[in-house]
Amino acid sequence: MLIENITMEEFAQGLEVCKTVYIPFGSVEEHGSHLPLSTDTIEAYEVGKRAAERIPLFVAPPIHYGCCRSTSRHPGTVSISTATLKALLKDIVRSLHAQGLVNFVVLTGHAGGSHRMALQDAGEELIQELPQINMAVVTEYELAKESGAHLIETRGDAHAGEIETSRIMHSHPHLVKGLAPAEYPNFPIGILVRDKRSFWPGGVWGDPGKASAEKGKVLESLVADKVVELVKALESRRW
Known part of the structure; x- marks a missing residue:
């Protein structure tokens, strides 16, 4: 059930x-x-849609903004603070809980470290605030990498490389504009760099040349399977 498309009666x-x-x-x-x-x-969002085809599941409209530190100097990146991200998730969960929902699967397609930790922190605070709810906070990319390890040829693939290019080739092929060259940035260990783009000019971490729509279709289905498993686990008991 895509919440953005249904009526209040539905x-x-x-x-x-x-x-x-x-x-x-x-x-x-x-x-x-x-x-x-x-x-x-x-x-x-596409993974949520696939999961909802397999089991009863509400799918909330996607939240399009996240905390993006490593790519903040690249053209087009729009980042929000971790405080805003945490507050946003907490307000959404509180409102949905007031509507009668008790199990919450938060899946992020953005895998930035500070972004993930903000969502995790918000989830931990919510389960203390709302004893009736169950929550899971997972990263879409990690599920794809884990479940699709047998498909991925690129060692260390992480961003806009084989995995993500395959995914968009499958679900939104009209949005793929050719293939960027492979890139493996090398940031200095421990040093907080202001101009991160100077170490990562192309914005790719992996090899888009190894991507295919066929891989993307399989990866999307495998991640949807993981979400279904997670939903069933949440619904099976009070955590």
């Missing part, structure tokens, strides 16, 4: 069979010269 009817909602977080962030700025959001 929402109420859905609550009779489902108390679980999937909340996709993404970003507006560079993904090389070949992928759209909304790549992370697209990936997270």
Whole structure:
């Protein structure tokens, strides 16, 4: 059930069979010269749609903004603070809980460290504030990398490379603008760099040349399977 497309009556009817909602977080962030700025959001939302085809599941409208530090100097990246991100997730969960939902799967298509930690912190605070709820906070990219390890040829693939290019080739091929060259940035260890783009000019971490729509289709399905497993685990008991 895509919340953005249903009526209030359909929402109420859905609550009779489902108390679980999937909340996709993404970003507006560079993904090389070949992928759209909304790549992370697209990936997270498409997985939710696939999961909702398999089990009763509310899918919230995607949150398009995230905390993007490493790519902040690349053209097109729009970043929000971790404080804003935390507050946003907490307000959304509180509101959905007031509507009758009790199980929350937060999946982020953006895998930045500070972004992930902010969502994790918000989740930890929410389960203390709302004892009735169950929550999971997971990273879409990590699920894709883990479940699709047998498909991925690029060692160290991380951003706008084989995995993400494959995903967008499958779900939104019209948004793929050629293929950027492979790139493996090398940031100095321990040093906080102001101009991160000077160490990462192309905005790719991996090899888009090894991507394919076929891989993307399989990866999307595998991640959806992981989400279904997670939903069933949340619904099986009080955590």
